[in-house]
Amino acid sequence: MYDVIFEADTHAGRWFDIGLLLAILASIFFVSLETVDGYADNDWIQVAEWALTILFTIEYVLRLVCSRRPLRYALSFWGIIDLLSIAPGYLTLLIGSSSSALLTLRSIRLLRVFRVMKLWRMMNEANELSTAIWRARNKIVVFLSVVLVAVTISGSLMYHVETLMFNVDPEKKINTESDFTSIPQAMYWATVTMTTVGYGDVVPKTVIGKIISAALILLGYSLIIVPTGFVSAEMINAKGTMADDRTGCPICEATGHRSEAHYCYRCGSRMS
Amino acid sequence: MYDVIFEADTHAGRWFDIGLLLAILASIFFVSLETVDGYADNDWIQVAEWALTILFTIEYVLRLVCSRRPLRYALSFWGIIDLLSIAPGYLTLLIGSSSSALLTLRSIRLLRVFRVMKLWRMMNEANELSTAIWRARNKIVVFLSVVLVAVTISGSLMYHVETLMFNVDPEKKINTESDFTSIPQAMYWATVTMTTVGYGDVVPKTVIGKIISAALILLGYSLIIVPTGFVSAEMINAKGTMADDRTGCPICEATGHRSEAHYCYRCGSRMS
């Protein structure tokens, strides 16, 4: 039974994983559908939701029972995620659906979305990616800091330029209003712009504002490709290193062998 | 005749390919133009459309006749694409243009767009690209899963934040409405945002919503460059391997040697 639930090698374990995957996807689907107008109190969704909650409860109990160290599992990352997947259902019963508790209810139900995290457990490739992200964490912090500094400076600059220009040109001020109502708003604009998302809900409207904004976009864009290339370079090196780590010639110490290599490419000596 | 149609090496085969390319492009042009207001029932387009359908029919019949195994061709990927290119024209005749069948008609006509797939047959470089995409399929699945998980969590979070904030601030609720009407809508927003498309039809309107949204954008952006670098790294490694293919081992025919390799990594024999 331990094999079926925790390992994916056996035939039964495979089917268990596929079933769980479908249950997770269905759960996400129902949680989302519940918020769509007209489906909020749909009976079928309630039934499906409860069926899934019971299913996940059985899975949780089984994992607890099968596990050699139940407490350690319960306190592990996956244990908490598994608990969060079922708790909201039972908490709803406790609180009841009295209208006064609606807000609390909503927040609790949000937790069900973490069921999507269960997907990770099934992906082998994800481990490699997590390792890659973990290795690149310093670069990501630097990247975020660069963006933060750039966002603060360009946001403040644009806020002053736009409000100043609207003050100078009294005619325009009457017709339209600056979208840059405050520095946080301007920083929101800078974030949305520098990441090239560009919603268009906050845009410069004065001529000077547009010129400075175009200059900032170009500058920001050419600055942002440097940390991006940085992270890419890190990934490429990491991949290279990973490949190298597995093998190294015991005779001539040459590195960079293919993972399937039997003989050293430089000295031709046999490798284990 | 087989040479002319299936091979591009001969002079006649070249011209056949160029003619086919022009016919495909013209076909796409007419299919598109048909939907533009005022061109829908244009006689010239109908004539051109029929001329192209007949041309593609001749091509299909010739391919069937020339092919050594007609059935195998008919059931192959290209055979089905070729059939889909001509079928809608004849099906339209069968159904007639009675107004009640308009919807079915429209769906059938959509199939003609697959003619554009015929372009692939002409591109040699495309094979290399298909191989590259095929090799990177695991990475793409991981990438899509990462985005899916991120979209689900950030979408749900933003939906709750925006609706909560609009509930808290009753004044704003009257003036405007939250764009985040449901979780699927919020997930649509998250998808559009994380891929940096940023239409701007769904945007956060509350202050807290904007702050969380800016944080999510930055986080999403810095997370997304990691899988992007991952895929790039995969492509670069793939290319390196492909380039090395030229120096194959003369004994065991193993490929993928490093450019400076003296000995085959598989059999250990000396290479020039």
Added chain:
Amino acid sequence: MYDVIFEADTHAGRWFDIGLLLAILASIFFVSLETVDGYADNDWIQVAEWALTILFTIEYVLRLVCSRRPLRYALSFWGIIDLLSIAPGYLTLLIGSSSSALLTLRSIRLLRVFRVMKLWRMMNEANELSTAIWRARNKIVVFLSVVLVAVTISGSLMYHVETLMFNVDPEKKINTESDFTSIPQAMYWATVTMTTVGYGDVVPKTVIGKIISAALILLGYSLIIVPTGFVSAEMINAKGTMADDRTGCPICEATGHRSEAHYCYRCGSRMS
């Protein structure tokens, strides 16, 4: 004199280049300013425009005179660009500013914008970039073809989905209108979306349209990073090859030496 104009090595040549650069930038500035409301018939701009035209005329004549093969220069890429820089000024005189010829006039004046091409002549790095683009031309064609095929298919699909959904749901049809008025419009949407520009002037409005659109965006985004990585890989290889091309050990034929290498890193023999 030939040295001054065609070479940048001498002191005078340097100053000539800097002067020309400023003249080009000023010219672009005035051409742009002319179209801004209220500056159209500004006398100062007209004077500056004529001064620059005369300056560029002198430059053109000097280049013709100095050149060893005037005709060859006149018919070369740069010769034509230089001619296009001055021709519109004189053609305006010929046509006159009669209101009937305004449209022709406007088209001719557009040609002045090609003056910006003169910038290229001054950039050494640009040659390296041109070479890189030229080497990657096959990849770019493949990339554009992939995008074209994807744009055609997803555009057609979305057009049918959106118009169909608006037909099915009669209530919505009254309130709003689908942005997907025709297949070319839908292809415009697909282009704007797949390149992650995302203006937001054409957006899906039905629920099904949004779901399919989100799926297409994700698919498109994950497909587009493959050719992007492809081109990056090409650039990285090209750079590697360029560095390698300069040097190769005459004894052991090892490649990949640094450009400043005096000795082979493998066998230690002296390299020229």
Added chain:
Amino acid sequence: MYDVIFEADTHAGRWFDIGLLLAILASIFFVSLETVDGYADNDWIQVAEWALTILFTIEYVLRLVCSRRPLRYALSFWGIIDLLSIAPGYLTLLIGSSSSALLTLRSIRLLRVFRVMKLWRMMNEANELSTAIWRARNKIVVFLSVVLVAVTISGSLMYHVETLMFNVDPEKKINTESDFTSIPQAMYWATVTMTTVGYGDVVPKTVIGKIISAALILLGYSLIIVPTGFVSAEMINAKGTMADDRTGCPICEATGHRSEAHYCYRCGSRMS
């Protein structure tokens, strides 16, 4: 005391740095909050602002006192940034809050945003990034020039196409107006589009305009990935060189050897 302030190695230096970091972040937070409606004249913010100004003044004085060469520090980059962090506070006192000086006041207060630059001093990784940006400066200039040329040409083209098409089609001209009111406006559009920001405040509205725009977007996008790959390649090469620095020649101390090098490329001496 010098150690505490200028070095981060000691225990006290660490805490000093963390305290300073929090002070900078709090300062940015208050400067931003001040511009939000309803918080402008909040007493608490004024108090916090003054507390931070006094804190930064103490830091500045301490640095001046501790520094071995006070004048050199005062005129250095960090000295000026540190001065700009405190000057606005005292200048505000000098000018007073008379309404006539409001504009000058606002400009002075903008300077406080440069406090965010202080963050850089704390980041070790940032040095590596600065070096990388500095190495790639030529590429960035080329990249910006390419974008500038592309922006100028495509902007001018679109301006003429859109205004011409609106002239040709008199019906449309009445209903809507072209967003391309001038060439600078069109260049703003081109910048926003080519960097894939895509606000959507300036969009083509005529059919021809949309077709040309879609073509320009595709062309621009496929051209822009080349310089992007270029910069990435530069970063990757730079990283490779940096990684190799560890294996320096024991004789001539040359750095940047390949990882498999047996002989120094400069002096030819054997390396372990």
